[in-house]
Amino acid sequence: MRRFGRTMVTTALAVAVVGGTAGWASGDSQTAVTGPPPGTAAWRADTASGRPLPDPATASPHEVARFFAGLDHAARRELVRSHPLVVGNLEGAPVGLRYEANRIAVTATGEARYASLAAPDRQILAFDPRGRGQVAEVFGDPERAEHVSVIVPGSDNDATTHDARRKPHTGPAGMARSLRSATGGSSAVIAWTGYTTPVGVGLDAADGRLAEAGATRLARFTAGLDAVGAPDPALFCHSYGSVVCGLAARYTDATDIVAYGSPGMRADTAAALRTGARVWAARGPSDWIADVPNVAFAGIGHGADPTSAAFGARRVPAADVRGHAGYFTPGTQSLAAFAAIATGDAR
Template identity: 40%
Template sequence: MGEERTVRAVRGGAARGGVVGERRPARAGRRSHRWWRALLAVLVAAAVVVPLSAAARPEIPAPAPAALPAPTRATLDAAYAANRADAARAARLAAAHGDVHRAAVERELAAPGHRLLAFDGRGPGRVTEVIGDLAHADRVAILVPGSDTSLDTYDRFRAGASALSTELARRAPAPARTAVVAWLGYRTPGTVSTTVLTTGRADRAAPRLRQAVHDLRGVLGRGPRITLVCHSYGSVVCGRAAAGLDVDDIALIGSPGTGADSVAALHTPARVWAGRGTDDWVAHVPHVRAGLFGTTVGFGTDPMDPAFGARTFPAGRGGHSAYFTPGSPSLTHLARIVLGTEPGQHDGDGAADGDGNGDVSGDGDEGEAR
C-alpha cells in the first residue's frame, strides 16, 4: 500500500511539473509527464525484451572480412568481387549453423551484379552496397539507416536505396549520372533498447561514416556532389560525423534529433535539410537532452524546429518507414536535393512539387502532434 501511495504521489507530482505541490505551467507539466512515462516504458521494455532477444538469437559465425585497400576507379570491380566472395563464404557458414534466413540474404548479396564496397557477416552484419555506376557518377547519395537495420532486415533498407536510385535516374538532367550507396556500416541500436536513447552507437559509427565518405571522394574526386540521406537514428550518426565532412548536402528524415542544438553546432559546410511525414510517430519523441544514470539521454533540438536552422521540405502524410515510397513527396524532394535542384523548383521532367504545392520550407512544425 505504501508503494501504491508513492506511485500515486509521483504521478500527481509529474502531472504538476515533477515535484509534489510545485506550481508550473500545465503544458510544461504534461510534456514532462509524457517524456518520463515514455522513457520509463522504453527502459522497462528494454530490460525485459533485449536480454531475451539476445539469448534467443546467438551470434552467427562468419569469416573476418578481407583486408582491402581503399578503392579507386580502377579497382572498384576487384573490390566488388572480393566482397561478394566474402558474402558467399559467410552464407555457407550461416547455412551450416542452421540460419536459413541469414544464409539466403548473404547468398543474394554474393550474386553477380551486386556491387559491394564492404561486407562483414559477423554479428548483426555490415554491408556497403552501390546501386548504379559509381565510377562515372556525378551525383551520389549515401543512405544512413536507423534502428533495427541489420543483414536480417537488409532487404527493406536496400529497397529504399533502390527506390531513390530509380527516382534519381528518372529526374536527372542529361548528362548527369547518379549512384546510391546503401551504407549499413555500423551496428544499429534496437528500437526497443536503451542504446536508441543515447548517442553511444552514433559516436562509434561516426568515424566509420567519415572514412566511407573519404574513400568515396578517393573514387569520385572533388567534382561530384555527395549527399548524406540520414533516416531516424541515422540522423544522429550523421550529426556526429558532420563536422567538416566533405559532402554537399545532409538530409535528415524522420529525425529524433542530431545530438546538436542547431545547424551551426554541427560545424558543417553542407546545406542541411529536414523533412518529416505528418504521420511519423517520431514527432512525439521529446526533443530534449537530460542526464540519466551517468549518461546523456535524448538528442536535443527538433531538426524541424525553425530554431535548429535547417531548410525544411514537405514530406507528405507518410509514416516513419514511408520516406522512400515511390511517388511520395518525400522521395521527390530527396531526389531533388541529391541532384542539386532546390525542392520546389521544376526539374527536367517538368514535374510538379510532388505534393501539389510550392512549399520549400514547410511551416517549421510539419509532422508535430496536433
C-alpha cells in the same frame, strides 16, 4: 530548482516514450562493431611485390588508393584471393576490386542468410559478418556518376534486413533503389548499413553510444569515396541514422545532409553541426517520431527537433508521407524533393 525538476520530468517522459512497451530490455543492448575487419592480422603480415600492405587501422583512404594504384593486375587479384574480407572493407581500394572481394567473402561465410549478397548483379562495397553483420550496397556507378547519395538507416537494420522486400521503399536498399529511380538513374546511390544499429526501442536508441561509433565509420566511408574519385555525397539520414549523421557532419565532405524522421541530431542548431553541407529536415504528419520529446539530459535523448524553425534546417515537404518509413514512397513530395537534392537541383 523548479527548472531542474521540469527537465527531469521531460527526460523521464522521453525515456518512457522511447522505451515504449518493450521497456529497457538489457538483452537488446548491442556491442558496436569497431576497428579493422577480420583477417587484418594476416594482411599486416603479408606483402605485395615486396611492399608492406597499408594498415587498415591507420592508413588513410588516400594512402590506400595510392598503394593500389602502384600495383599491377596480378598483384591486385592475389590480394583479393588471399584477403577478401580486408580488401572488401578497405576504404580507398578500387571499387570494382571491393565488389569482387566481397562476393568471395560472402560466399566463404557459408551462411544462407547472406547468400543473396553474392549474386552476380549485386555491387557490395562493404561486408562485415561480425555481430549482426554490416553491408554497403551500390546502385549505379559512383566513380562515373555526376552525383552520389548515401542512405544512412536507423534502428533494426543489418546485413540480413537491409534489403528486406516485404515493405518496398522502406529498408536501406529499398530507399536507395527508389531514390535512384526518382533521379532517372543519373545519381549513384549507396545503401550504407555500415554501423551497429539499435534493436527495437530501448536505451540503445535513446543514447548516443552506437551513433558515435557509427559516425566514425561513416566519416571514413565518405573519405573512401573521395579517395577513389567519387563526387562529394549527399547524405540521407533516417531516424537514428540522423543521430549518426549529426555526429559525423563536421568530418565529412557531404554536399547535403538530409534528416528525416529524426529524433534529433545531437546539436541545438544546424549551424552547430559545423558543416559546410546544406542541412535539410523532413517529418511526415503521422510519423510517430513526433511523440519523442526533443531533450538531451545525462546522455539520454538527441536534442532539438531538426524540423523546428529554431534549428534552422531547410524544410523538405512531407505532408503526404505516411508513417515513419514512407519518405521514399513513389509519388510523395518528399521523394521528389530528395531527388532534386540528390541531383543538385534543389535550391
